[in-house]
Amino acid sequence: MAGIIDRPRFGCALGGALGLLRAIPRAVPILHAPAGCGYSVYIGLNAGAGYYGGGYCGSTSAPSSNVVEKEAVFGGEERLREQIASTMEIMDGDLYVVLSSCMVEMIGDDIRSAARIFPGVLATPTPSFHGNSYHGYDLMLETLIRDYVPEQAGKKPRSVNVIGLVPGQDAFYKGNLREIKRLLALIGLKANTLIGEGESLEDIRRSAESELTLNLSDVYGSLSAEAFKEKHGIPWLRAPLPVGYLQTEKFLLTVGEYFGLDREMIDQALQREREVYFDYLERISDSYNDLDFQRYGLVVADANYAPAVTAFVAEELGWLPRLTVVTDPLTGEQRARLDSRFETFEPSIKPEVRYDGNASAVRRHLADTWERNRNQKYYEALSPLIVIGSYFEKDLAEQLKCSYLPLSFPVNSRVIFNRAYAGLSGGLTLAEDLFGAIIPGR
Amino acid sequence: MAGPAGGGQGGSEEMKNIIETAVPGREERLQAGTAFCGPCRELKKRLGMKNNGCLNQCGRRFSQTFGCQLTLSLGMLNSLRRTVVITHGPVGCGFWSLGGVASNRALKQLRDPGSGGLIWISSNLDEADVIGGGEDKLREAVIYADREFRPEAIVVASSCVPALIGDDVDSILEDMAASTAADLVAVNCEGFKTKLMATAYDAVYNGLLKGLTWARERESGLLPGRQADRFNQADLDGLVNVFNVGSMSRADEVEIERLLKALDLTVNFIPSYAEPNDFRKALEASLNVSVCGTHDDYYLTYVQDKFGIPCLIDTMPIGRKATARWLRKIAGHFKREAAAERLIAREDADLDRALRPYREYLRGKRAYVSGGEVRIFVTAEALRDLGLELAGLKAHHIDAFARPVFDDLDPGDDLYINVASQQPFEQANLIERFKPDVIVMHSGGGNITARHGRPVLPLFGQGNTYLGYAGLFEMACRLKRLLANYSFNRNMKKYRPLPYREEWYQKEPFAYIVDPGAGPAASVRADQAIAAGKETSGARDGMANSDHQF
Known part of the structure; x- marks a missing residue:
């Protein structure tokens, strides 16, 4: 209940x-x-x-x-x-x-x-x-x-449907789909994201000709994935929303493996992307090290963003996510699936993961995971900290006097058009926004 | 019928017999109507008939979403300081509250710098609750709100689902009153109960009366019999409650306060952005003043009957004419007419001078004005004062509270008025006919109205002044600014089409209105239009012969 x-x-x-x-x-x-x-x-x-x-x-x-x-x-x-x-x-x-x-x-x-x-x-x-x-x-x-989608006799080779990003709940869904489509094209796959830029009802009608449905979510979209399978004979694969280079590489290898694509070819395709990506990311390395831009992280987000963003800050930015609160009501099976996403970070950093949709509970979970200041002479504070969450975490960040980036629903304080956090360009944008949130308050 | 939370003795026993736990819809209580489209004089005729000419029975064969008792109730309740709001219903019913969450704290802090932001809780009723009842979850939510946030009041706004499953919210809160630190307020505002969204004002005031006014009256020992003495004293103090509305900004309040201070009066603003205790203070006032009849009659007439506090429900102080009328009525009550005349004369002269260049710029521009029934009429009059002409009017609903201001406005025989709660499809049809130079519009229609490619002045706004003399000057400045460049909306029109079929613009704007009370000729033509599904050959009188280019 x-x-x-x-x-x-x-x-x-x-x-x-x-x-x-x-x-x-x-x-x-x-x-x-x-x-x-x-x-x-x-x-x-x-x-x-x-x-x-x-x-x-x-x-x-x-x-x-x-x-x-x-x-x-x-x-x-x-x-x-x-x-x-x-x-x-x-x-x-x-x-x-x-x-x-x-x-x-x-x-x-x-x-x-x-x-x-x-x-x-x-x-x-x-x-x-x-x-x-x-x-x-x-x-x-x-x-x-x-x-609505008419049945199709034959399938188009190397074509995939992409589902699992919920428009609105994911304010960045459209930009994210654009990037996912671009990434899949890098390894020779033609993506139908159904509701992406320039796509229309015609694309939805043609979705039965795809060979595979990629579900970008560990939790959402299962009914739809099953419907593609039952009604149109399209199998589906779970490949969670990737954020940043490392997750993108994993994502493309997973999808590539399904299609039997050569690892070497995928690596080749990523060569140029890697160059572009790290060329940009490198720009912050001066200040990162001159000024110590490492942060503790508190992530409050839905089941799509919570694991991806936590992994991104841990694995790519070298930060220390301390607590991640997943805000959806989930079944035990769904939780287990998400739990496993937090256990494979490289290096092996393990944030505390809580499942709680109550806005005022975040503070309690944070207090549980860090020793309180009892006015001892030497106290190690959970600082410097950044709160990555929704608009609801704004007050908390103000009270904790720490940096803050809203990205999960609701994001009332931002206007979002074509911005994306998915993939490589999205990872760079997220890094921009995170470091941008730190700089004014440092 | 349950009593107020916490029950009552003595004087409140009598009140318990007057106030029901829920209010009737305004189509019933005020014979208010939400569907009409025709010349102003025809609407005036209907309003002059018995039961408003059965306007309350009008409906539509096609309609668009606009809001309900619950959403408007939340609009008011979410503004209360030191209060937690529980939306009793499935999770979607409180989704509305997200719209104002970002501005809520800042707006509260304009009244009290220590205010926190909006906190609301959903009782999150699911399928099991639909079968088994939602009362346990409501109790859980009340206890959680009380323990976690220690508010002064907890308001429960109930949606359609608990109404249909029969949750008795008033009784539950009555039972819980002794176990919470907060005062408990039950607002029964299920959306399906009424077509009249404005019924929400009654529902909210009903809840505040049950939960706060009664409780305060009990606590302070005020009894109806002792009021007279107190109010003589209060008369000297000149404390008036001004019933602000959600569409008033803090800047509007400052302007109202400035004008009433000039009459040597002290102002207490309730209910918007008030805190629960303000409703106690309100019982010490010597006059209750409405700024918009649509909002407050339920509360004001009740408090007048029970506490002997007289009330004034007349016009809305927007524009010089209505502001002067409003000030004169208040001054009349306190016998300060001479002071009011001096104030009005001075303000008029100053403003007249200041407006001269704006009038030159705005002269002859045609405005379409849409929104709440009282506000649009006074705004229309104000726009005329600025030199604009009227291209058409649109009221969310219509009832007797429009009369004083509607009668005051001489719109000309042929000016069209559309009565519609939003319903932008009718607005689209009318705007394409009347081609106004500027659209003055209630919030909620922005995305569709942008695509008409015309400048839009919001009818109200939290960042601006509209009321009083300062408000008229600010409107003039903004109109000049908005008319100077509306490329954004022009581009929207060019590149983002409206969603209506070409055929719709060929039909009469009233083609989908079902009006059992219309005169025989008009209704036959309307029926033909509906049956044929296309434009009527003879438009309703007034329309075809008017000067407007169709």
């Missing part, structure tokens, strides 16, 4: 589904919901995702049946059918998807059967009591894969 949450870092299933539809050009959501659900989700998503915006027809433009007490008593399917019909008259879209709220699910409305009357209109039940934004992304993507 899910417990109460002190300042949740995600919205509802509806929010995740809307976040994904926002990422698809000319997709039109049709909410079967009271008037507030759609706009409420937009408000949270817009600010939390570094000003994601309503897009083509989100925000207050999103069609919504705006059901009230009358429908709660008599049922709302008739109103929904009217709303779908009128939406098709007014809204100019290439894809129409009906999403549901808690209230209409509780009164027993069947949005799938209402949508079925309208050819081409999809439906995905997304009540909040079923799951959060991450789950809603997966439900929506699964519906697209099962009900």
Whole structure:
């Protein structure tokens, strides 16, 4: 059973589904919901995702049946059918998807059967009591894969679908997908990231011709990966979001191995990239060593970013991540999978890993992992420290008087467009931002 | 019907019989309407009829999301200092609160430098709770909030799910009152209850009355019978409560305070950004003044009946005309008319001089004004004072509180008014017809309105002054600035299309409004339009013959 949450870092299933539809050009959501659900989700998503915006027809433009007490008593399917019909008259879209709220699910409305009357209109039940934004992304993507993507007889060699980054919850999803696509191209793979730069519904429709689905997440996207497998016969591989050179190398070797690519060839492909990458990174080495830019780290992030960012600061920046708080509600199996990601750092640095989504709990976990100052004559403080987390950790960083970089949801204090933290260019950007956070306060 | 948290004796026994634990929707209480589109005179006619001409029965065959009782309640409640807000519902219902989290602390600190930021808790109801009830999680959340943060008040805002599963929040909080240090406030604001988002104001005040006003009244031993003496004393002190609204900035408050100080009055601002104790102080005031009738009548009339504190609900002090009217009403109550006239004359003269160059620049520019019913009418009047003309009006909803300001505004026979809570599709249709030079707009429609390629002046904002004389001057400066360069929105129009089909712009803007109370001719034409799904041949009277170029 899910417990109460002190300042949740995600919205509802509806929010995740809307976040994904926002990422698809000319997709039109049709909410079967009271008037507030759609706009409420937009408000949270817009600010939390570094000003994601309503897009083509989100925000207050999103069609919504705006059901009230009358429908709660008599049922709302008739109103929904009217709303779908009128939406098709007014809204100019290439894809129409009906999403549901808690209230209409509780009164027993069947949005799938209402949508079925309208050819081409999809439906995905997304009540909040079923799951959060991450789950809603997966439900929506699964519906697209099962009900929208046409089956393809043959597969295109060396083509891969990429899933697992949740638009909005990952404010950098689009930049990240651009980099992942570029990395895969380095080793001769053609990536279909479905919602990346320049991609459209046509790319989603063509996703059945891929040979493999890469899931960039240890936790999210499993329903969708399975749907590609069951419906379209596409196997899937888990290859977690890489950040920085070392993780990228591992990532490409994992994918390359699946395709039976020559290790030598992959290393060749990485040769130039390595040059570029370390040529940039080297710039900070003067100050790093003149001024001691090593830091202790506190990382507070979701299941995609927590292990990747912790590994990046440990393995590439030579920092000492002391505590990592993973903020998703996870099953035991998911936790075990994540735990293993923190056990293989080179050099063998092992941060304390806690699973807790409560905003005020972070301070407690930190106190648990470092000896308190009891006013002894000689006390080793957890300093210098950098807090890498969400907007919620801003106050904590201020109280600890340490550096701070917000990158996990919600990132209210930043405007994020095409910035990426994935891969090689993303690793450099993250290093820029981290050192940039240290310099003004050093 | 449950009583207030902590119960009460004596005078509060009587109140328990008056206040229900929840409020009716405003379509019921005030016959408020959310769907209309036609000339102003037609709307005035409807408002003059019995039950507002059944405007409350109007609806739409197509609608867009806009917000609900819960979201607007959170908008108010999240501003309270020394308070933790629990959103009782599934996790998504509190997602709204993320929107204001970054500015919350700074805005609170403008009132109290020691303030912390926003803390809210989700009771995170899941499928098991939907079947078994969410009451245990609510108790857990209340205890957690009390122990972890030691706030002065804990507010529980309930969403659709606990309402449907029948959680009795008032009773739970009543039971828990003895075990928490904080005062407990139950706000029953499930979204599906009403089309009128503004019902949230009633829901919030209902909660504050139950949880704070009653509790304070009990504690301080104030009883209705003893009020008269106190208020004579308070009259001398001249303490007035000004009921600020979420759309007022601190700068607006400073301007209001400046003007009332000139009348020798002292101001206490509640409810936005107040702390729980401010509601106790509020009971010592000699006059309650609303700045917007849409917000406060539920609380003000209740407090007037029960505590004998008179109230003033009239206009909103935006623009010279409305500000003068508002000041005169307050001055009249305190018999300080002469002082008010001196103040108004001086302010008018100063501002007139200052506005001269702006009026020259703005003369003849046409503005489309959309937002809350009272605010748009006074803003429209203010814009006229600056030399602009009106291209159209749009009100979130309409009810009797619009009357004084709507009647005051002479919009001309043909000016169109759209009553719609957001519904940017109707706005798009109207803007493409009326082609205003500037759009003055309530927040929430920015992304769609940008794509009309016109300058947008927000109807309100936390960083600006709109109220009083300072507000009018600032609006003039900003309009001049915004009109000087709106390339950003022009580019949006050029490169990011609106999501509506071409056919929609050919239809009448009211084509999707279902209006059982419309006159026979109009409703037949509207029905034909709906049935045919295309433009009606004869537009509703006033529209086809108007001067506007369609």
